[in-house]
Amino acid sequence: MKRMMAITIAATTALAACGAAEPGEAAAGEASGDSLPAVTSADPADLSDGLITCAMPDFDGKVGLTTTERFILIDGQPKRYSDFQNQAFDLCQAGQENCALKIENGVIRMDWTSANGTRSRYDVDLGTLDIAAYRTDPGTAERSVAFRDGAKCVREPLPEGLEIM
Template sequence: MRRAVAITIGAGMIAAGTALAACGAAEPGEAAGDSLPRVSSAAPADLSDGLITCAMPDFDGKTGLTVTERFILIDGQPKRYSDFNNQAFDLCQAGQDNCALKIENGVIRMDWTSANGTRSRYDVDLGTLDIAAYTTKAGEAERAVAFREGAKCVREPLPEGLQVM
């Protein structure tokens, strides 16, 4: 069971979320038990508070399928966002294996492995707002996931009435 303290934040606070809301976390930066390639922002990273929405149209070659990942930054730390509940939350629970959400060298890195062994990784460059998506199925090598060329993330103010969990 997840414990959380809700804090309501006023004017302009935003966040984003997906079905990954139920997952928990290892130490920040620890994920999937293996080392990931180092990443760094291609431009000066904007770590100011805000909502970052990343829509990836034609995800994995599927025309008409758009996968959207949403993050918020609060005090320089990333969280996931549920627009349904207007809540920002930690992606991972303390001590959870195969889950991480952190900022590394100006890049938000989300890395999560599902119970069936499928690993999803997203890197969002906070300087350029470019996103890269990767997946690894159990027993296979990691591969980049394609989506419509030119897709970028969008930064907005935090939403009114945001609850931080």
């Protein structure tokens, strides 16, 4: 029972990191406002149009749980991607607080805080296709989230019939 509850909580948190603001969430500003460590691509960044899929097996030490983040690069700008709807969309609504999706020094940086105050951050190096995941629970310091060694993102051409929102 405890294991199922932990998996449910982890899955819910991972899903929350994937999309739009939850109902009733404030909308005003950009990412959390605190300074994040600078990031820079380890190799020359490939900013060409494409789909980037990042699967992170055994996410946060939970064997069998794979969290997947998908991004579309269009004209050098990142968008979130829903393979269910074949849509590229903006992660953040205009003026949404505690939400950012941008490219910084050749790295896609997704930073999102849920209504309950849990912050999820992902950095995808567009040169090496490595991904790093971080989590901050309310009242705690940011921590790195582990997943299976060797996991990398995969770059593919843009999907046919892609709808850009």
